[in-house]
Amino acid sequence: MSLRPLTSPWFHGPAGHEKIWLGCALLWCFVMSLMMPYWHFRGKQNSTGEAYTVAPVAYLARAEAFVKSNRVGTWKNQASNNPLLTELPLVEPAPGGDAYLVARMWQWYPALRLHVGETYRLHLSSLDLQHGFSLQPLNMNFQVIPGYDHVLTITPTSRGEFTIVCNEFCGMGHHLMSGKIFVE
Amino acid sequence: MASSSHNLAAPGTPGRVCGTTGLHVCLDAQRFIKLNAVVGIVFLLLGGIAALGLALTRWQTVHLLPAEWFYRILTFHGLNMLIFWILFFEIAILYFACTTPLNARLYSRKIAWVSFLMMLVGAVMTDTVIIGGKADVMMTSYLPLLAHPGFYLGIILVAVGTLIGVFNFFATLYVAKRDGAYTGSVPIVTFGATAAAIIAVVTLLHGAIVMIPTFTYSMGWTSQPDPEWYRLIWWGLGHQSQQVNVCAMVSVWYLLSHIVLGARPINEAVCRTAFVLYILFINLASAHHLLVDPGVGATWKIWNTSYAMYLAVLASMIHGFTVPAGVEIAMREKGYTSGIFGWVTALPWRNPAFSATVLSVVIFGFLGGITGVTLGTQQINIIAHNTLRIPGHFHVTVVGGTTLAFMGLAYYVVPLIFQRDFIGRGWARAQPWIFGGGITMLSLGMSFAGSMGVSRRSWDIDAQGVYGPAAHLWLGVLGIGGVLAFTGLLIFALLCVGTLFFGAKIQDRAMTDWGTPPALAGSQAGSLAHDHYATKGTMALSLVFLACFAIYYFANWKALADVWPVR
Numbered sequence: 150m151s152l153r154p155l156t157s158p159w160f161h162g163p164a165g166h167e168k169i170w171l172g173c174a175l176l177w178c179f180v181m182s183l184m185m186p187y188w189h190f191r192g193k194q195n196s197t198g199e200a201y202t203v204a205p206v207a208y209l210a211r212a213e214a215f216v217k218s219n220r221v222g223t224w225k226n227q228a229s230n231n232p233l234l235t236e237l238p239l240v241e242p243a244p245g246g247d248a249y250l251v252a253r254m255w256q257w258y259p260a261l262r263l264h265v266g267e268t269y270r271l272h273l274s275s276l277d278l279q280h281g282f283s284l285q286p287l288n289m290n291f292q293v294i295p296g297y298d299h300v301l302t303i304t305p306t307s308r309g310e311f312t313i314v315c316n317e318f319c320g321m322g323h324h325l326m327s328g329k330i331f332v333e
Numbered sequence: 334m335a336s337s338s339h340n341l342a343a344p345g346t347p348g349r350v351c352g353t354t355g356l357h358v359c360l361d362a363q364r365f366i367k368l369n370a371v372v373g374i375v376f377l378l379l380g381g382i383a384a385l386g387l388a389l390t391r392w393q394t395v396h397l398l399p400a401e402w403f404y405r406i407l408t409f410h411g412l413n414m415l416i417f418w419i420l421f422f423e424i425a426i427l428y429f430a431c432t433t434p435l436n437a438r439l440y441s442r443k444i445a446w447v448s449f450l451m452m453l454v455g456a457v458m459t460d461t462v463i464i465g466g467k468a469d470v471m472m473t474s475y476l477p478l479l480a481h482p483g484f485y486l487g488i489i490l491v492a493v494g495t496l497i498g499v500f501n502f503f504a505t506l507y508v509a510k511r512d513g514a515y516t517g518s519v520p521i522v523t524f525g526a527t528a529a530a531i532i533a534v535v536t537l538l539h540g541a542i543v544m545i546p547t548f549t550y551s552m553g554w555t556s557q558p559d560p561e562w563y564r565l566i567w568w569g570l571g572h573q574s575q576q577v578n579v580c581a582m583v584s585v586w587y588l589l590s591h592i593v594l595g596a597r598p599i600n601e602a603v604c605r606t607a608f609v610l611y612i613l614f615i616n617l618a619s620a621h622h623l624l625v626d627p628g629v630g631a632t633w634k635i636w637n638t639s640y641a642m643y644l645a646v647l648a649s650m651i652h653g654f655t656v657p658a659g660v661e662i663a664m665r666e667k668g669y670t671s672g673i674f675g676w677v678t679a680l681p682w683r684n685p686a687f688s689a690t691v692l693s694v695v696i697f698g699f700l701g702g703i704t705g706v707t708l709g710t711q712q713i714n715i716i717a718h719n720t721l722r723i724p725g726h727f728h729v730t731v732v733g734g735t736t737l738a739f740m741g742l743a744y745y746v747v748p749l750i751f752q753r754d755f756i757g758r759g760w761a762r763a764q765p766w767i768f769g770g771g772i773t774m775l776s777l778g779m780s781f782a783g784s785m786g787v788s789r790r791s792w793d794i795d796a797q798g799v800y801g802p803a804a805h806l807w808l809g810v811l812g813i814g815g816v817l818a819f820t821g822l823l824i825f826a827l828l829c830v831g832t833l834f835f836g837a838k839i840q841d842r843a844m845t846d847w848g849t850p851p852a853l854a855g856s857q858a859g860s861l862a863h864d865h866y867a868t869k870g871t872m873a874l875s876l877v878f879l880a881c882f883a884i885y886y887f888a889n890w891k892a893l894a895d896v897w898p899v900r
């Protein structure tokens with residue numbers, strides 16, 4: 150009876166179907182918990198959370214220096230659908246080198262040009278609120294937090310134009326916040 | 334003269350005997366069950382009206398609200414639903430679970446008033462601030478986003494009020510035991526509620542730790558807490574409170590399957606152990622909201638995801654088996670023995686409390702559980718974090734699961750506690766199906782749009798210029814499902830409130846039965862108590878479940894393998 154206190158002895162171990170199911174469920178939980186360490190060592194996509202504390206002004210200075218020394222042109226938005234995204238400096242980091250992306254209300258700065266098969270250390274940080282780095286149409290997502298320099302060691306494996314969407318609420322222009330990554 | 338004993342059966346105790354069940358009901362508990370449940374349902378309705386606006390805005394073709402109001406209403410919806418509706422209703426459940434089943438009297442009327450009024454004042458305060466446009470920060474209010482101090486103060490009041498209510502629950506349990514109001518072990522429903530209450534304490538303490546410094550910061554008294562620290566502790570509140578909801582929901586599953594069919598847990602020891610697993614292994618599950626965060630290492634993420642999660646997952650997989658198994662045994666004992674699934678067709682599908690329970694089990698298990706574990710897998714989170722897949726997941730746990738189970742409970746609570754028979758019984762019979770169906774559609778729409786990269790909490794997707802017709806189509810499914818779910822919610826709220834005013838009074842007679850399958854000739858209750866192989870149907874369904882789980886899980890690893898390598 151589920152609604153009245155139990156007065157007869159009720160303790161007995163699992164048996165029959167219940168025991169079989171418990172075994173299956175336990176095994177499955179075990180498989181799932183092994184998958185993550187397995188992927189950590191053998192898989193290619195991992196979020197290690199590598200990060201360093203950084204003051205927003207210091208981060209901006211680093212990013213500006215990066216833009217200055219690696220700028221290859223200007224990217225202009227041909228589509229007229231986004232008033233907050235008209236043009237950005239186009240910057241090409243050295244293969245194996247550092248690339249900086251600044252998140253601020255409401256823009257990802259600057260636009261990056263990467264090469265397929267090369268590995269980059271992509272730095273993400275915010276100057277104001279939290280933002281969400283969401284690379285489309287690939288659908289890779291990382292959290293961006295002011296005060297934290299979040300480093301992704303990333304290797305583009307597909308060519309084309311990619312859009313960075315912001316997927317953490319960051320005020321009234323949130324849905325307009327975007328940026329660009331081009332892979333050649 | 335009032336009796337000093339807390340045993341309800343003692344003379345002079347303000348109680349009554351239920352005309353339907355023959356159980357003792359404490360009149361104090363009854364009053365606060367009524368108050369908390371009604372206020373909860375009012376918040377559900379408020380949150381539901383907001384939900385309609387949200388669904389019709391995310392449905393990109395309709396795009397109803399302006400941006401500002403979309404974000405405002407989203408904040409409002411999250412808090413009214415996830416916090417106010419759920420907490421008020423859970424306090425009602427706790428007051429029930431510690432009194433009637435134990436034949437005990439509520440510990441203190443005063444404390445119950447304090448708890449109730451604090452929660453009410455807090456909730457109204459927070460809502461006023463939100464609607465006044467002073468807190469467009471989402472329910473998570475991630476720093477450095479900052480709301481008006483009244484927003485945090487309101488939440489703190491609700492949290493402390495809830496803690497006080499939980500204290501009343503524990504005190505009632507204690508004096509019931511002390512005064513010998515009952516003998517033996519507490520029934521599973523009370524046991525599950527106790528698990529919920531224990532987790533609630535831990536959860537609400539996290540809430541205090543994070544909300545108090547945020548409040549003092551908003552007043553300008555202290556400096557800004559670190560945003561990553563805020564996330565870690567906030568999710569200690571936000572995630573663990575979901576385990577409170579799961580415990581409460583599972584208790585309601587046991588309760589309703591018992592009330593409707595006389596089902597009992599097939600193994601009390603195992604079911605209780607599963608509740609204990611929830612308490613022990615959920616404590617660091619805030620991890621799976623930080624899986625792609627900076628500053629939190631991979632080892633920490635993996636460890637806290639799997640150690641904490643998978644034993645709690647095991648617990649849910651146990652309940653997901655034992656609840657239907659209990660139902661199957663009860664039906665077979667009633668004589669519905671044909672084939673593997675003969676008992677299923679004979680179930681009382683037109684009983685709204687029962688259909689709500691079954692839908693809750695199925696939606697929570699097949700959709701909510703599977704997606705939750707998968708999205709909460711450390712690496713898979715990379716392709717899901719903050720996309721619409723996330724609300725797609727929790728609308729089939731806390732809405733299709735918990736909320737629907739609570740709705741089912743109301744179909745008995747209202748007649749038994751308010752002592753009025755439901756009006757609009759035909760509508761009531763259809764309501765769980767409309768709500769459950771709508772939420773399932775809403776969730777599918779969200780999940781598929783999210784798989785195409787559509788982000789959550791976003792007023793518009795067209796300015797980005799990256800989402801094609803398929804994403805728009807799924808947002809349409811979200812919209813239609815949302816309208817349907819809102820319809821179900823509205824029917825529920827109107828029926829409940831209408832019944833309070835217009836339902837036929839019950840007094841001392843039994844409530845009008847919603848429909849239960851009769852025991853067939855020659856059947857015998859308890860005849861299968863020692864047959865451990867009588868649950869063939871449940872076993873088959875569970876194996877189907879496991880297969881679905883494995884397919885979805887590995888399909889997601891496959892999808893992850895297709896994105897760029899990243900460390």
Ligand code: HEM
Pocket residue numbers: 381384385387388391407408410411414415418419471472473724728731732736775788789790791814815816818819820822
């Ligand atoms: C009629 C039923 C409901 C509908 C149509 C509905 C619809 C929605 C929609 C469209 C969103 C916005 C998703 C986004 O753009 O990010 C949302 C968010 C949310 N809903 Fe619901 N919902 C319903 C019921 C509920 C219930 C009963 C709960 C909780 C018990 C709930 C909890 C939430 C939460 C926590 C959020 C996230 C808020 C945020 O992102 O801050 N919903 N819902």
Ligand SMILES: [Cu+2]
Pocket residue numbers: 252253254255279280281315316317318319323326
């Ligand atoms: Cu942003």
Ligand SMILES: [Cu+2]
Pocket residue numbers: 280281315316317318319320323324326
């Ligand atoms: Cu944003």
